Amino acid sequence: MGRKQKLRQEKRNIKNKAAAAAAPEVTAAAADATTFSTEDAIAAAVCKKAEALKKTTAAAEVAAAADAATVSTEDTIAEAACKKAEALEEQLPKSDTYVQGFTNNITTREQFEFFQRGATEDACIHSMFRMGQMLTDAHLALPWFLEGAIRGSSKCTMILMLECYSLFKVPYREIKPYALQDYWGKINTYYTGASFVDDMKCLRGCVEQECAICSKTDTKTLTLQQCKGCSVYCYCSEGCQTIHWKEHKHRNECKQVQILNKYHKPYAKEIRDAVIRGDKEIPSLEKLRYKLGLTRPTEEYQEFFKRTYNGKEIDPDDYLVAREDGTVWVGSTPSSPIGTS
Known part of the structure; x- marks a missing residue:
């Protein structure tokens, strides 16, 4: 091998050694870059997931609020209807026997008898309602x-x-x-x-x-x-x-x-x-x-x-449903009109 060839070979050897020495650092740098890239991706995914959860939670809260508002509205309407029903009931006359049905220290049987008289003798609607309840x-x-x-x-x-x-x-x-x-x-x-x-x-x-x-x-x-x-x-x-x-x-x-x-x-x-x-x-x-x-x-x-x-x-x-001719199975007061006997 001539002198020039030896010099070229030595240069190649030096380059190879330098490359070999730098390889671990390059690999580590590449790994770090990959790690940073992965971490960024994970962080981005977490942020995206958090945003999605935030939106879902917000939507759920809105839906829950809407449901609550609906229930509240329905309750309000029902409450208003009940109040109106009570007001309408107050327009209907109350018989003396109905009022006596709320006398203190009377038995349930005595109370029922007062309501029964109020319904059959006085045609008191309040007594009819109480009878039905009892x-x-x-x-x-x-x-x-x-x-x-x-x-x-x-x-x-x-x-x-x-x-x-x-x-x-x-x-x-x-x-x-x-x-x-x-x-x-x-x-x-x-x-x-x-x-x-x-x-x-x-x-x-x-x-x-x-x-x-x-x-x-x-x-x-x-x-x-x-x-x-x-x-x-x-x-x-x-x-x-x-x-x-x-x-x-x-x-x-x-x-x-x-x-x-x-x-x-x-x-x-x-x-x-x-x-x-x-x-x-x-x-x-x-x-x-x-x-x-x-x-x-x-x-x-x-x-x-x-x-x-x-x-x-x-x-x-x-x-509870009628007979074939449309009449009730059980009547209330026979023959004479209620309140006229």
Whole structure:
């Protein structure tokens, strides 16, 4: 090897040694750069996640506030409705026997007797409401709430709608009186202006949009037909309507709704005004009571007081919806008009 070649080889060796010496530092620097890059990415991801959580939390807080506002609004409306109902009840006259029912140191039995006299002898709506509350069997309480409701008691209409005919109270039953609940919901709204009308629209919407039996809905080839009697339920066929009328007893409910629409709805204000005036004879009211079966002879339903029918024990809730002719299973005061005997 010549002298020049040796010099070139030495230069290459020096470069290689320098490169080898610098390699760890370069690798470390690269690693540090990668680490910094990773940390930056992680930090960015954390910040992004934090921002997302912040937005989610804010959205949740807004939603919670909206829900709280809705609940608060609903509570306020319900509270206002109750206050209005109470104010409307105060317009209705109170009999002396009703007032005596709150005498100190009397037994529950004595109190009930005062209310019973107030209801049957004085036609006191407040007494009717109290009687309904004190009767533990629903089928015996219903005629008294009904007596109060047809006379203009907003509290009695609310009991009919939210208790007696409540869909949520007896969800497992085949007999679900949507139409009766719908009727008294509208009457209650008429009296109080309460927001129950929205619930009724929801209820009516659910019922009107599907067949009452098979739940079929309107299609291009199928148009549901509405019940002509109550205008609440819908059917996809005559077969489903027959099942609903016979097996689900809608015939009974529908008939009573028709009676109420014909003999109560057009005269509701007239009857209430007459009650407030203290009129002893109200022809439209007595005709309605007769049509509903409230004036039936006691002998016809005496057995129900023992919680039996045709010798068999009954479930009171099964006798809240009307009989086939639309009349109630249990009457209130037979024959003579209440308050005139």
